Amino acid sequence: MFDAIRRPFGYEPVIRKEDLKKKDAKKTERANNWKSTLLRIWKLVDEHRLLLIAVLALVFVSSALALLGPFLIGHIIDQYIVPESFDGMGIIIAWLVVVYIGHSVSLYLQNYWMVGIAQQVIYRMRTGLFEHLQRLPVSFFDKRQHGELMSRMTNDIENVSSTLNSSFIQVFSSLLTLTGTAVVMLWLSPLLTVLTLIIIPLMYVSMQWITKRTGRLYKEQQHAIGELNGMIEETISGQKIVKAFSQEPRVMEEFLEKSERLRQTGFWAWTYSGFIPKVMNFLNNGSFAIVAGVGGILALNGSVSIGVIVIFTEYARQFTRPLNDLANQFNTVLSAIAGAERVFAIMEETEEKDDQAVNAEKELQGYVEFDKVSFKYEGAEEDWTIRDVSFHVGIGQTAALVGATGAGKTTIMQLLARFYDANEGEIRLDGTPIGSMPRETLRKQIAFVLQDPFLFEASVYDNIRYGRLGATEEEVREAAEKANAHEFIEKLPDGYETILKGDGSMISQGQKQLLSIARALIADPVILLLDEATSSIDTVTELKIQEALERLMVGRTSFVIAHRLNTVRKADVVFVMEMGQLVESGTQQQLLEQGGIYANMLADAKL
Numbered sequence: 001m002f003d004a005i006r007r008p009f010g011y012e013p014v015i016r017k018e019d020l021k022k023k024d025a026k027k028t029e030r031a032n033n034w035k036s037t038l039l040r041i042w043k044l045v046d047e048h049r050l051l052l053i054a055v056l057a058l059v060f061v062s063s064a065l066a067l068l069g070p071f072l073i074g075h076i077i078d079q080y081i082v083p084e085s086f087d088g089m090g091i092i093i094a095w096l097v098v099v100y101i102g103h104s105v106s107l108y109l110q111n112y113w114m115v116g117i118a119q120q121v122i123y124r125m126r127t128g129l130f131e132h133l134q135r136l137p138v139s140f141f142d143k144r145q146h147g148e149l150m151s152r153m154t155n156d157i158e159n160v161s162s163t164l165n166s167s168f169i170q171v172f173s174s175l176l177t178l179t180g181t182a183v184v185m186l187w188l189s190p191l192l193t194v195l196t197l198i199i200i201p202l203m204y205v206s207m208q209w210i211t212k213r214t215g216r217l218y219k220e221q222q223h224a225i226g227e228l229n230g231m232i233e234e235t236i237s238g239q240k241i242v243k244a245f246s247q248e249p250r251v252m253e254e255f256l257e258k259s260e261r262l263r264q265t266g267f268w269a270w271t272y273s274g275f276i277p278k279v280m281n282f283l284n285n286g287s288f289a290i291v292a293g294v295g296g297i298l299a300l301n302g303s304v305s306i307g308v309i310v311i312f313t314e315y316a317r318q319f320t321r322p323l324n325d326l327a328n329q330f331n332t333v334l335s336a337i338a339g340a341e342r343v344f345a346i347m348e349e350t351e352e353k354d355d356q357a358v359n360a361e362k363e364l365q366g367y368v369e370f371d372k373v374s375f376k377y378e379g380a381e382e383d384w385t386i387r388d389v390s391f392h393v394g395i396g397q398t399a400a401l402v403g404a405t406g407a408g409k410t411t412i413m414q415l416l417a418r419f420y421d422a423n424e425g426e427i428r429l430d431g432t433p434i435g436s437m438p439r440e441t442l443r444k445q446i447a448f449v450l451q452d453p454f455l456f457e458a459s460v461y462d463n464i465r466y467g468r469l470g471a472t473e474e475e476v477r478e479a480a481e482k483a484n485a486h487e488f489i490e491k492l493p494d495g496y497e498t499i500l501k502g503d504g505s506m507i508s509q510g511q512k513q514l515l516s517i518a519r520a521l522i523a524d525p526v527i528l529l530l531d532e533a534t535s536s537i538d539t540v541t542e543l544k545i546q547e548a549l550e551r552l553m554v555g556r557t558s559f560v561i562a563h564r565l566n567t568v569r570k571a572d573v574v575f576v577m578e579m580g581q582l583v584e585s586g587t588q589q590q591l592l593e594q595g596g597i598y599a600n601m602l603a604d605a606k607l
């Protein structure tokens with residue numbers, strides 16, 4: 001029957017039973033070790049113990065007041081309304097008003113304080129996680145997708161946040177209300193209690209039936225949203241390629257297909273979930289009718305009073321709400337614990353450590369030695385990425401690194417900056433092993449100029465100042481002038497105050513490099529790591545870059561991944577890399593005379 005109803009809304013192809021089975025296998029994500037995760041959350045919450053005790057006390061008060069309200073109403077009916085003697089009723093009504101106001105005030109206060117605690121805890125978790133991420137080694141980020149880490153920072157933390165904000169109180173108050181109501185009901189009339197509770201198994205069965213379907217549909221909807229969002233993001237960031245290849249119609253077709261899928265799943269997810277309150281309402285009304293009917297008969301033969309029946313109908317209403325709340329909170333709480341566990345797991349990742357930090361104050365000169373260095377990326381299957389590499393570069397000299405793609409040139413630079421630590425051998429700076437220098441000291445002495453420099457969504461000033469945050473505006477201008485960047489910056493809409501786009505799409509590749517050179521100049525490092533641009537940049541900009549780089553390199557030990565013959569020619573020493581090994585070294589002239597790999601590369605025009 002349902003299929004017939006569904007068809008007009010195009011349900012069929014979206015959710016097949018087999019798919020559902022597969023999806024169902026992936027139930028709500030559960031924590032592996034929920035006890036220790038809960039304990040850790042508890043430790044964070046427990047720092048606000050006094051406030052927490054106040055919240056719990058208020059939950060207790062509000063639950064008690066919620067029980068007292070109907071009780072007073074029953075009392076008014078039995079003592080004043082049925083016997084039609086209204087003396088003193090005003091006082092009880094006044095008490096009733098006090099009870100309801102007290103109930104609202106305690107609800108407000110418990111919520112206010114609990115949200116305060118939750119936000120503090122979340123603030124600390126979020127800050128702790130972000131701080132920790134800053135201290136994790138590059139190899140940690142190699143192993144994980146950016147999206148996954150973003151999800152830890154946002155979704156997981158948000159899940160914990162919403163659970164602490166509301167679920168904590170809700171679970172506690174639901175349990176209290178359930179117990180309290182059951183006790184009072186049993187005390188008033190065991191028979192009516194049984195009749196009231198009869199709907200619970202019915203509720204359970206119908207809820208199971210509905211949530212089984214909504215759960216799957218929500219997952220399907222999440223999946224459809226994820227696919228659609230992914231596609232939108234990809235299309236927007238790659239819109240130039242879309243246009244360049246005239247792919248608009250295909251993109252539109254794909255979008256329509258995904259959007260349609262979302263419409264269908266969304267429709268059914270919301271339709272089914274819309275059933276929940278209706279079914280609950282229906283069962284509640286049924287329970288009300290039974291209690292009122294049977295209660296009426298009992299009242300006729302005098303075994304219960306009208307007041308008690310009113311109390312029961314009111315309690316029956318109160319009984320189902322906390323039950324619903326508990327059922328709703330179950331999955332939220334479980335996924336929050338799982339989220340918290342994932343956040344804590346990252347916080348347990350080992351930070352970059354500065355083993356024996358010495359020589360923090362030593363003025364560095366820039367004499368670099370690689371001594372039998374071997375290195376392999378974590379998890380990489382092949383042999384050594386860098387194998388037994390030894391060389392030295394004198395103070396202020398320029399070394400050109402050449403070799404085929406994947407030969408290990410970038411890795412050499414990353415090892416020097418201690419983004420990774422060598423597995424074997426030693427890298428020394430001015431005779432000191434870099435492993436015994438604080439990373440900060442080392443990295444302050446190193447500046448990168450990459451092919452595709454990363455720009456932040458900030459002003460040109462701030463982007464250049466990233467090299468040294470304390471630099472004055474004057475110094476920034478000076479660096480920009482030396483980097484041949486001043487001229488184009490002045491032409492930007494707001495000059496140095498122009499906010500650059502995060503992806504740097506506002507300025508050209510060459511201009512990005514000039515900014516990156518200015519950034520390196522501001523940092524004034526002892527060592528320079530340059531990755532020469534391979535992309536063709538117009539000759540004028542190219543000359544500007546060359547000139548700026550030459551200025552930048554004066555007096556600094558520089559390593560250049562060279563793509564231009566001119567750069568190699570000017571280098572003091574050329575290192576030829578092949579499959580992680582240093583296969584030739586010497587000046588360009590020496591290498592040419594030697595007639596080896598480099599000479600062949602040149603002959604094959606690979607440079």
Ligand SMILES: Nc1ncnc2c1ncn2[C@@H]1O[C@H](COP(=O)(O)OP(=O)(O)OP(=O)(O)O)[C@@H](O)[C@H]1O
Pocket residue numbers: 142377378380385403404405406407408409410411412
């Ligand atoms: N983060 C990483 N994790 C695992 N393997 C990596 C990682 N980075 C690089 N590699 C691998 O290490 C090898 C050397 O890479 P590297 O980037 O040093 O080469 P390269 O000579 O700089 O190449 P190119 O000229 O193309 O930039 C390659 O096989 C590469 O696939």
